[in-house]
Amino acid sequence: MSSSKRTTRALLLVQKMLEAHESEISCSECAEKMDCLAELKVVGKTPEGALEAIERHVECCHCCAAEFEALLAILKMESSAETHEA
Numbered sequence: 001m002s003s004s005k006r007t008t009r010a011l012l013l014v015q016k017m018l019e020a021h022e023s024e025i026s027c028s029e030c031a032e033k034m035d036c037l038a039e040l041k042v043v044g045k046t047p048e049g050a051l052e053a054i055e056r057h058v059e060c061c062h063c064c065a066a067e068f069e070a071l072l073a074i075l076k077m078e079s080s081a082e083t084h085e086a
């Protein structure tokens with residue numbers, strides 16, 4: 001009886017790990033939505049839902065992080081240019 005309980009716990013753990021993996025997004029999904037995230041960041045808003053997942057991906061994926069930094073720099077430059085013109 002106790003051994004089957006242990007098996008169930010192990011299965012639950014595996015299931016949790018799979019769920020966590022599923023909620024992670026791919027680099028191509030990240031690339032599609034990272035401009036939205038960058039715009040939010042520039043205006044100082046907190047990303048929610050799907051964009052929150054993008055932010056997490058950018059934080060742990062080096063190649064997307066580099067791309068995101070570049071995008072953020074461009075958007076910041078653009079927004080400051082707009083402010084100066086107005």
Ligand SMILES: [Zn+2]
Binds near residue numbers: 026027057061062
């Ligand atoms: Zn990535």
